[in-house]
Amino acid sequence: MQTRPGPINTYKSEPGHISQPGEFTLPPHYPSLEFSRPRFHNRSVRRVNYTPHPRRETMAGTFVQTPIPQQKPYNGVRFPAVLSPSPAVPFTLSALTKTIEAQRPYLEALLRESGAVLFRGFPVNSASDFNDVVEAFGFEELPYVGGAAPRTNVVGRVFTANESPPDQKIPFHHEMAQVPEFPSKLFFFCEVEPGSGGETPIVLSHIVYERMRDKYPEFVEKLEEHGLIYTRVLGEGDDPSSPIDRGWKSTFLTNDKGIAEERYRAAKLGMKLEWLEDGVKSIMGPIPGVKYDNTRQRKIWFNSMVAAYTGWKDARNNPVKAVTFGDGNLLPADVIYDCLKILEEVSVAIPWHKGDVLLLDNLAVLHSRKSFSPPRRVLASLCK
Numbered sequence: 001m002q003t004r005p006g007p008i009n010t011y012k013s014e015p016g017h018i019s020q021p022g023e024f025t026l027p028p029h030y031p032s033l034e035f036s037r038p039r040f041h042n043r044s045v046r047r048v049n050y051t052p053h054p055r056r057e058t059m060a061g062t063f064v065q066t067p068i069p070q071q072k073p074y075n076g077v078r079f080p081a082v083l084s085p086s087p088a089v090p091f092t093l094s095a096l097t098k099t100i101e102a103q104r105p106y107l108e109a110l111l112r113e114s115g116a117v118l119f120r121g122f123p124v125n126s127a128s129d130f131n132d133v134v135e136a137f138g139f140e141e142l143p144y145v146g147g148a149a150p151r152t153n154v155v156g157r158v159f160t161a162n163e164s165p166p167d168q169k170i171p172f173h174h175e176m177a178q179v180p181e182f183p184s185k186l187f188f189f190c191e192v193e194p195g196s197g198g199e200t201p202i203v204l205s206h207i208v209y210e211r212m213r214d215k216y217p218e219f220v221e222k223l224e225e226h227g228l229i230y231t232r233v234l235g236e237g238d239d240p241s242s243p244i245d246r247g248w249k250s251t252f253l254t255n256d257k258g259i260a261e262e263r264y265r266a267a268k269l270g271m272k273l274e275w276l277e278d279g280v281k282s283i284m285g286p287i288p289g290v291k292y293d294n295t296r297q298r299k300i301w302f303n304s305m306v307a308a309y310t311g312w313k314d315a316r317n318n319p320v321k322a323v324t325f326g327d328g329n330l331l332p333a334d335v336i337y338d339c340l341k342i343l344e345e346v347s348v349a350i351p352w353h354k355g356d357v358l359l360l361d362n363l364a365v366l367h368s369r370k371s372f373s374p375p376r377r378v379l380a381s382l383c384k
Contacts, residue, residue, distance in 0.1 A: 074207070091123060098136075124189065139384065160377075174366050232322060233280070272284075
């Protein structure tokens, strides 16, 4: 294999070998990918060069994996991974989407390794641009059915992120962990930077599980045995003053109670609905509060327990009753609030820059939102 001149070490993926950060397995029919890393100076910076198939024209560019101060190392891997454009190669939006399409195996391997990938410094300026970026990854879209947060469709498969008031924090959770069909991956995009605050903190789920298991073994044992029940009262329409009051019509994407009952309770979500005079009580569970990540072979803290217990509060909902053990017993408040402290201690909060795109593996990472001073516009897209 030829290497570029100068003080550079070059690593090339080989079938069946995933040991160095960024290395991955490619089937024989895929184009070759080379990883080059400076021998001196900052060893954290790695370039990923795409060598196109001779029969395939492309405008693909180059990704540079770049360290930022907020990252945390876990087992030698930076969390999250951060990719920026190579200064030597100008990036257009078209070049970015083509590079993503060409380097999907690398990007998916990086996501498996780190759990989260931040794309920073690329020409993503609008919701439409963001939609093109999401489409380039080739992931199947997941309709937003059954989630608690109020959202508005912007364009294509792009929605607003949780539209709760800016002075309210959104607690840590796995996206839609309270329903059986949840996204495997989700994207966030910063269209307008916050005036201040407004970060989207992220945390590795298996780290939280390990901390909780070591500190509260009996609680975790009961959680694994009984699971959780989530209960939420929904009005007819959305309430923009509440972080969770997405009305039943938008939750189930219908104005018909019969369709909401039959199509989504029985066949889709396994959710029990109890109709009230001015809304409906939804009861979900028992469902697991701990799952097993088969890809990484480890247990994960896959639930919305802290989010529900500390954040599902409005005129219709009492957060203490919003989530219970699967046997109906209440959760201990001291354990829940200590879990919140653990989440905050091990989390990473990176200030948003305009154009940032954050890709999360929903099985590996919990996320939240800090309060902020407007303006702020962060968009989202969910993938199966």
